[in-house]
Amino acid sequence: MSDAIEDSMDDGMDDATGEGADSAARGARRREPQRPPTPEELADREAAESVYAELLSRLGEANPQPRLEPTRRVMELLGDPQRSYAVIHITGTNGKTSTSRIAESILRAYGLRTGLMTSPHLDRVNERIVIDGEPIADRALVDNWADIQPYLLMVDAELTANGELPLTYFEALTVLAFACFADAPVDVLVLEVGMGGEWDSTNVADGDVAVFTPIALDHENRLGRTVAEIARTxxxxxxxxAQVVTALQSTEAMDELLRAAEHDEAEVSVEGVAFQVQDARLAVGGQVVDIRGRAGEYPDLFLPLFGEHQAQNAAVAVAAVESFLGAGTQPLALDVLAEGFATVTSPGRLQLIGIEPSVIVDAAHNPHGAEALGRALMGSFAFESITAVVGILADKDERGIIEALDPIVDRFVVTQSDSDRALPADELAELVTRVAGPDRVRVEPELDVALAELRDELGPRDAIVVTGSITLVGQAMRIAREEDWAL
Structure with missing residues (x-):
């Protein structure tokens, strides 16, 4: 544990109206006007986009390779920068990004210099490499890329000579992120797994705390056909x-986690036993939660995120930070924890981006996530009608997603994102029609057209929910900004 971390340990709403749509609107913040970029900033942005283009020229993120050695080889050549800071490593099927963001915000409130790596991004790749709560600056991204590129090319040549694929997009991005965090430098990195865990490139780092959000079926073609196989990975x-913190899991997933922890002599803290949400109450702009942590009780914390699942994510994050700062034996300072919660954001996760009608985006891309979205919409808002604008990628369980949304949605507008992996809108519409019936489904392949039409048609008490894929959510957020109706 670094001196900065040890030093930090010495530092020490009103009720909801019941009208969730109005509460969310009052709790939302409008963007502040931004000054135009300087010529130097424009040049740095162009250089950063060139870095992203170079990353994209590699084997794509949808095709991760089940291997660690190439990433490990580059890190060794760079002097193992991932060993220069402490690591909280987070995996799971749903809730990874929100849990990561909450944990990072708490650690930053403690005065630590934090790093945060999440994936995928909604708009720009800089979002994946966050330092002290801000996406990495274009210039820092470009400079670190220049530093690591010769080593990436060296390992590419070694791999090719051995008949293997060169470093992939995600392998190269992971190396870049680790180098950026070391260059900053950070005290602690909250590190979200890209896919799985065992052979994910991020696993060349050794987590002081291993965190598991709920595990369900997803990426079966890569991770396994059963929940047990996925949990094993x-x-x-x-x-x-290590310290292990896990959300409540199914029996088959929990068995795998406990088996692995026993093998590595790791201490396990389980939601519902070692920590839990004791109460959650709707509030303006989010909710007020009472959490029992591993080492203390923390009442009346305002969390500016909606949904029961976000309260549970927050409890997991609290237990993770307790495990990191004091091995679960020292309670967190309530005022510091409250500050950490109050500054949490989770873009693209049940996020209100427009009002009258309300426009909500949520990155649910599997049935488990869609079910959580449905519960949150019913529990946190009071809309007169809900229209789901859905677009789903071809490798996802589209039927499971639609069936989870069907009971809480008045109608579907089927569209598609600009991803080359997106299911064509007409093809997805056939399935949605079979589930929801023809009278509740319409097709509009262009997302900007779908949003414009719905915003004209619907009333101020209605809601548009854009969901089904992270790429669709990111595109909706860009449209809202470009057309100047985003909050």
Missing amino acids: KAGIIKPA
Whole structure:
């Protein structure tokens, strides 16, 4: 544990109206006007986009390679920068990004210099490499890329000579992120797994704390056909003598995690036993939660995120930070924790981006996530009608997603994102029609057209929910900004 971390340990709403749509609107913040970029900033942005183009020229993120050695080889050549800071490593099927963001915000409130790596991004790749709460600056991204590129090319040549694929997009991005965090430098990195765990490129780092959000079926073609197989792959992030924090899991997932923890002599803290949400109450702009942590009780914390699942994510994050700062034996300072909660954001997760009618985006891209979205819409808002604008990628369980949304949605507008992996809108519409019936479904392949039409048609008490894929959510957020109706 670094001196900065040890030093930090010495530092020490009103009721909801019941009208969730009005509460969300009052709790939302409008963007402040921004000054135009300087010529130097424009040049840095162009250089950063060139870095992203170079990353995209590699094997894509949809095709991760089940290997660690190439990433490990580059890190060794760079002097293992991932060992220069402490790591909280987070995996799971849903809730990883929100849990990561909450944990990072708490650590930053403690005065630590934090790093945060999440994936995928909604708009720009800089979002994946966050330092002290801000996406990495274009110039820092470009400079670090210049530093690591010769080593990437060296390992590419070695791999090719051995008949293997060169470093992939995600392998190269992970190396870049680790180098950026070391260059900053950060005290602690909250590190979200890209996919799985055992062979994910991020697993060249050794997590002091291994965190598991709920595990369900997703990426079956990569991770396994059963929840047990998927949990076994994710359990690969557990390192010897680490602290393990897990959300409540199914029996088959929990068995795998406990087996892996026992093998590595790691201490396990389970939601519902070692920590839990004791109460959650709707409030303006979010909710007020009472959490029992591993080491203390923390009442009346305002969390500016909606949904029961976000309260549970917050409890997991609290337990993770307790495990990191004091091995679960020292309670967190309530005022510091409150500050950390109050500054949490989770873009693209049940996020209100427009009003009258309300426009909500949520990155639910599997049935488990869609079910959580449905519960949150019913529990946190009071809309007169809900229209789901859905677009789903071809490798997802589209039927499971639509069936989860069907009971809470008045109608569907089927569209598609600009991703080359998106299901064509007409093809997806056939399935949605079979589930929801023809009278509740319409097709509009262009997302900007779909949003414009719905915003004209619907009333101020109605809601548009854009969901089904992260790429669709990111596109909706860009449209809102470009057309100047985003909050």
